[in-house]
Amino acid sequence: MKFIRENLINKAFLLFTVLVAAVVTVGIVLNRMQVSSISLNLFLAVSVLVLAFILIVFILDVIIPLNRVIKQVTNLLTGKNYKKVNPITIDEIGVMTHFFNEITTDLEKISYDIKERRRMSSELDIASKIQQDVLPKEAPETPGLDIVAKTRSAAEVGGDTFDFLMSPDKNQLFVYIGDVTGHGVPAGLIMMMVDTLVTAMVSQGVSNGRDLIVNTNNLLTPRISSRLFMTSVMLRWDKQAQKMYYTGAGHEHILVYRTKTEIVETIRSGGIALGMIPNVAQIVQEKEIPLEIGDTIVLYSDGITEAKDKIGNMYELDKLTASLKRHGYRPSAESIFDNLTKDFSNFVGEYVQVDDITMIVIKYLGKDSATSKVKLEVSVDESQAERKSKLWGWS
Template sequence: MSFLRQKIIFTLALNTVLLGLISFGLAYTSSFFRSDLIIQLSIGLGFFCLSEIFLLLLKINHPLKIVTNEMKALLTGKTYKKIMTSKRNEIGILAHFFNEITKNLENISSDVKEHQRIKKELNTAQKIQRDLLPEKSPSIPFLDIVAKTRPASEIGGDTFNFFPGEKRSLIYIGDSTGHGIPAGIIMIMVDTLITTFINMFPSPVEVMTKLNKYLKPHLQKTMFMTMILLDWDHNSKMKWVGAGHEHVIVARTNESKVTSTRSGGIAIGMLADNSALVKEQEVILNEDDFVILFSDGIVEAKNVMGEIYGLERLELVIKKSITSQITSQELFDKIAIDVGRFMEGHFQEDDMTLIVIKKTSHEVTTKLDTSWTN
């Protein structure tokens, strides 16, 4: 039985006992006087009893009204206040419960607002990243190019771009540490600097060394980016410089031969001066030959058993697929399908970027979309 109910019953019982004692004490008086006195005392005790109950109900209803008013304010989205009470009865428990609930709701509301703020920032950064990535593959003389990226989160760390020119064109692929906002920031900085340096320095070696020089002071110790920068002479020679990125794969269609070459160099941002490690390499491409660039999200993709896709499997898919008739898009699809089947049932842990380039004997005008949706 509750404390308040006990108090009300006790008040009623006390008044009943008092009335009984008065009746017993008046048993020896005259009947008229006794009856009149008992009636008056009963009325007085009745009023006393009612007043006691009223005061008790007032004590209940006033705090209860405060609690209900604050709850109503909370539920209707209006301003509410913490209920201050020292009572240890049901009302006190209810007030304490209300205060705890509102405290938790305020914490949740704060978390929601912070989540909304972060989401807004992510959306902004994501839009900036999408704007920096080319929407379609460019038209570069004698090259059929398909390039697509699929981030593992809202903001990926993989990036690529094309810089077509009159006598030469440049292509780069980059992969910054991790993914999310920090990776996206590195990508934005690198893309902006490369766009500037390509017009300032004719050699890809100079572009790579200058990029590292200007970027290093602005990066944290754990932030860096691997990269490959290709330089195409619009004829048959393709040069490249690497910054600790994945292999460059060259597929000779007429020979059914696939060769993987280390990109060389060291990741951008790891050393203050990378000039001693940046070396230029080159390859002469024949008609129908392929060059494949990729990020580590491809070769390090895992299946449900925890096995890694690996470079050898990628080379094997390419070797089985290349013919003089196959297009860059078709080879891209075969690689993407094989990686997808291998990963089936396992989530994508890292950003994946794949660029397939085919040397052609004619101008390719088709500009393919760069979004990787499947």
């Protein structure tokens, strides 16, 4: 900007010098032509006035407007307060002024967008922290069951959930998994609503999975958009009877590995997703899953079966079932879980996670077995690089 100003001043000075030289030359010529001194003086006076007028016009139309623009541009570049400049002329300086004003308008919009993004990012971080605090850190001690559960969100706030809730009489353990349509803040809000409702009803003594699903749906449906819903499977473990029951709400199949036959059963969860219709009492049923020592139950979200490899092939249910058939014989839920996720990771490779992923593995060890340690893990995908290098943090 200093260069532009000095360049214009130099050119103006050169022009003014040329004009003065021209006036002096004309004056000398007139003097030699013996023009009267009065006429010569008059000519010189008029010439001086004309030159002064030209100089004043140049200062008013060029120097002052240019200085005004240069000052604001300098303030902008140095981080000081700046303001828009009203264009006085429609010449080059007026065009420069117009472009400066356009640039400042765009910069103000960009600055506002950056501030909004920072604010939203901060709020998402808080929402993510709240959501992770809602998910269980540990499960109630349950002799006979060995459990591993992990979830990973594709965004700061996810739509997958799971929980372990003990009834007030300590005889019923409820284990459920849920998957809200989509992910992000709307899905996270629905997830937390369902978690809150289920937790409240279990604490108030609701004693079976069917009533939990029906009552949750009745309370949830009027309060959410028709475009949002949540699939779920609710397991109920009767500690005294050593029996497992399930109630479905439109979720993925339940997988059961049978130790004696070394086969995997796929059980349709049944029911209809929470939030889709007002009353599901005639649709939802609670059924038993007969278990023998060594049998294993696997619950999962569709982020697993719908995951794709680099050429677009989906993992699908058959690959998960085949993986469980290979590894269901293993002695612990954790060893089964680790091998299931290893097979999954080998299939998807560097697949960038686009959906939330959750899996629960429950192995029945028998009534007289010691209480096993339940392992839970919750994590959030922080970056694309992290997703590529270590899917779920499981390997």
